[in-house]
Amino acid sequence: xxxxxxxxxxxxxxxxxxxxxxxxxxxxxxxxxxxxxxxxxxxxxxxxxxxxxxxxxxxxxxxxxxxxxxxxxxxxxxxxxxxxxxxxxxxxxxxxxxxxxxxxxxxxxxxxxxxxxxxxxxxxxxxxxxxxxxxxxxxxxxxxxxxxxxxxxxxxxxxxxxxxxxxxxxxxxxxxxxxxxxxxxxxxxxxxxxxxxxxxxxxxxxxxxxxxxxxxxxxxxxxxxxxxxxxxxxxxxxxxxxxxxxxxxxxxxxxxxxxxxxxxxxxxxxxxxxxxxxxxxxxxxxxxxxxxxxxxxxxxxxxxxxxxxxxxxxxxxxxxxxxxxxxx
Numbered sequence: 001x002x003x004x005x006x007x008x009x010x011x012x013x014x015x016x017x018x019x020x021x022x023x024x025x026x027x028x029x030x031x032x033x034x035x036x037x038x039x040x041x042x043x044x045x046x047x048x049x050x051x052x053x054x055x056x057x058x059x060x061x062x063x064x065x066x067x068x069x070x071x072x073x074x075x076x077x078x079x080x081x082x083x084x085x086x087x088x089x090x091x092x093x094x095x096x097x098x099x100x101x102x103x104x105x106x107x108x109x110x111x112x113x114x115x116x117x118x119x120x121x122x123x124x125x126x127x128x129x130x131x132x133x134x135x136x137x138x139x140x141x142x143x144x145x146x147x148x149x150x151x152x153x154x155x156x157x158x159x160x161x162x163x164x165x166x167x168x169x170x171x172x173x174x175x176x177x178x179x180x181x182x183x184x185x186x187x188x189x190x191x192x193x194x195x196x197x198x199x200x201x202x203x204x205x206x207x208x209x210x211x212x213x214x215x216x217x218x219x220x221x222x223x224x225x226x227x228x229x230x231x232x233x234x235x236x237x238x239x240x241x242x243x244x245x246x247x248x249x250x251x252x253x254x255x256x257x258x259x260x261x262x263x264x265x266x267x268x269x270x271x272x273x274x275x276x277x278x279x280x281x282x283x284x285x286x287x288x289x290x291x292x293x294x295x296x297x298x299x300x301x302x303x304x305x306x307x308x309x310x311x312x313x314x315x316x317x318x319x320x321x322x323x324x325x326x327x328x
Contacts, residue, residue: 002262004065004242008194008201008251010307020313023140024320030088030147031324038090043321044143045084045100047091050184050222051283051290052081055272056105056238062268066240068198069303070108070121071268080104081273082290083184083225086126088147094218096174099127099181101189101206102295103238103271113298113305122299123238125189125206127181131254132172136313182213184221185228193254194243194307195297201243201251201307203258205265209234209273226278234273239265254310294318294327 013019031043038046060074067073085091086098105121112118133139145156157166181187191204210228217224228234241263243249249258277283296318297306306314322328 001264002244002248004200004202004263005244006199008243008246008307010312011252012309012312016309016312019137020316023136023313024316026140026144027317028320028324030144031321034088034147035325040325041090042325043317044088045086045102046088047085048082048287048291049085049093050081050083050225050278051287052083052273053276053286054079054081054103055274056103057270057272059267059269063266065200065242066197066266066268068200069110069196069301070105071197071240077108078106079271080106080286080290080293081271082293082295083221085221088143093221098176099184099187099189099221101125101127101184103206104293104295104299108301111302113300113302118299118301120299121301121304122295122297123191123204123206124295124297125191125204127179127187127189128176128192129190130257131192131310132176134253134255135309139310140313181218183210183217183224183228185210185225185234186213191297193310194251195300195304195311196307197240197242198303201249202240205239205241206271207237207239207267209236222278229273229275229278233275236271236273237267238269238271239267241265251308254308292327294322296322 027043034046035041056077056079058071058074062071082102084100085093086100091097102125103123107119108121109117109119131139141156145153154166154170157169161169186208188208189206194201194203214224214227241258243251244263248262250256297311298315298318319328
């Protein structure tokens with residue numbers, strides 16, 4: 001086990017700004033095409049499953065290296081939660097996909113990661129510990145190809161990796177999307193890429209509120225979460241895992257899972273989701289408000305700015321997507 005280190009560094013390529021602008025343009029074109037089919041919506045995580053009110057409680061007595069930004073002192077904040085499927089389409093819940101658990105901690109005030117004051121701290125989490133690729137370039141190519149169907153995806157992979165490489169990739173891709181998912185109340189969620197924590201760098205993980213999933217959850221993830229919530233409030237734990245060195249906890253390579261025996265997670269907050277109606281007028285209003293809202297890792301305090309190539313690419317792509325749907 002190594003001590004957290006402040007010796008992390010970002011390494012931006014000279015052509016990043018132009019490349020990321022190109023990625024943003026590709027996502028906007030795809031987003032417009034999908035919106036023509038499904039109605040106005042996000043480029044990714046288009047299908048919102050559930051919107052919830054929550055309380056975000058920063059814990060006392062944290063280690064000194066964790067006490068920065070939002071975690072500098074204990075306190076309670078109002079929060080919104082958005083549960084979603086990760087794809088570009090509005091597919092059935094049983095369709096293999098990445099699942100998203102986004103948290104907007106509200107009432108936060110301070111210098112923001114985008115260079116202007118912010119009133120929120122967002123955590124955008126998925127049910128994968130790491131990304132499939134070290135950097136954003138391959139991810140963008142994959143999403144663009146996949147958005148046109150399986151045939152277009154295979155042709156893209158064939159051109160890029162050759163026949164054997166394409167077949168191997170398809171198998172790995174299917175295993176990633178088809179990874180067993182028991183439900184939003186019982187699965188771990190991850191930032192997969194790091195953010196700053198003051199002078200330190202850390203990845204984020206959300207531990208589930210329930211140990212036992214319910215049967216038939218995949219038919220309707222929102223209904224499953226509602227059944228879990230009906231048995232009592234759901235309390236998730238938010239944790240940070242800190243950078244120790246570039247070899248074992250790299251900043252720029254998002255495909256590396258940081259090992260817990262090298263850098264253990266530290267619980268810094270609890271997300272408490274109280275029992276609440278999910279089908280009344282107030283719930284409908286919240287659903288609409290959350291659907292229209294921005295959930296973006298760059299909607300953050302400067303002390304928690306996103307780090308690494310994947311996060312820097314997200315900055316351009318997310319903002320372009322928000323502009324396209326009228327949220328920015």
